[in-house]
Amino acid sequence: MSKVLIIEDDLSIGEMMSIYLHEEGYEVKRAENGRQGEALFLEFIPDVIVLDIMLPDANGIQLCSFFRNASNVPILMVSAKNDVSDRVRGLQTGADDYLCKPFSMRELAARVQALLRRAHTYPPVPGPVGTAVMTEQAVHLDIEKRCLYVHNKVIDTTFSEFEIMKLFWQNQGRVYSREELLNRVRGFDSYVTERAIDVHIANLRKKIEADPKDPKYIKTVWGVGYKFFV
Known part of the structure; x- marks a missing residue:
């Protein structure tokens, strides 16, 4: 069972996401602020993180950077900010996808599934041998x-x-x-x-x-x- 960590301070949205993803077959933990999110990240070891960019005690961009520096776990950033500059900034920080509020739970589940699929499935692609052998190449x-x-x-x-x-x-x-x-x-x-x-x-x-x-x-x-x- 894949594990999803949701970091969302809005109680109703957070609970809705948690319930929907749980019904989709995921093991879900939710944090209401950045401090709890960091603690659960280390304790829960999620397979994917759903991160709200606006939190009461932390900057979501900085928190995303913290997660990315510590792990390659896929990160789906969610926010009411839908400007292109905000999405680009999130991607530059290390997020793998960006979902603008409001969104449907079905779309959320599809995004999570897509990130997990690409994280754990590597279909063969024609070309050179997949695994590199260490040589003098840079x-x-x-x-x-x-x-x-x-x-x-x-x-x-x-x-x-x-x-x-x-x-x-x-x-x-x-x-x-x-x-x-x-x-x-x-x-x-x-x-x-x-x-x-x-x-x-x-x-x-x-x-x-x-x-x-x-x-x-x-x-x-x-x-x-x-x-x-x-």
């Missing part, structure tokens, strides 16, 4: 261990960043449009814009490129999208 990907290496040093990635790198690694040289990357990483049921892909690509370049402004590995194909090769 960038390596170990798909089985879900580890990204740069100069033999493990680099932390968000769930979405790793999924993009996995797709690139298995299909080196192929050009992907933003729409293709978005559909691959998030699925067709996620309400985010293609701008999110640009954010993830920028973050990946900061992590693997010696000069992110003049990338060697993740190349922009103007008017089309991105490609990767080592």
Whole structure:
């Protein structure tokens, strides 16, 4: 049974989410503030986190950063703020998806299911052998261990960043449009814009490129999208 941690200060919304996800077959714990959320995160060890961006005792963006630095657990951020800038900021911090209030419980369950499916299911993709062998190459990907290496040093990635790198690694040289990357990483049921892909690509370049402004590995194909090769 997958475990879902809900961090939501609104009692009615929090209870509604908890009851619905429980009826969908998840083990659910709910925190009413950031402090409780941190404690349950360490105690409960959730498979996915549903995080409200506005909490009475904590900044949801900062809390998201705390979770991301500690784990690669998928994070679904929820908020009444629906500006593009707010969604981009959440994704930049490490959230894997962003759901704007008000939303239906059915959509919430679909988002949670999609995040869990992508976190635990890795369908084979034609291309080079999936698991990287450590060599003298600067960038390596170990798909089985879900580890990204740069100069033999493990680099932390968000769930979405790793999924993009996995797709690139298995299909080196192929050009992907933003729409293709978005559909691959998030699925067709996620309400985010293609701008999110640009954010993830920028973050990946900061992590693997010696000069992110003049990338060697993740190349922009103007008017089309991105490609990767080592």
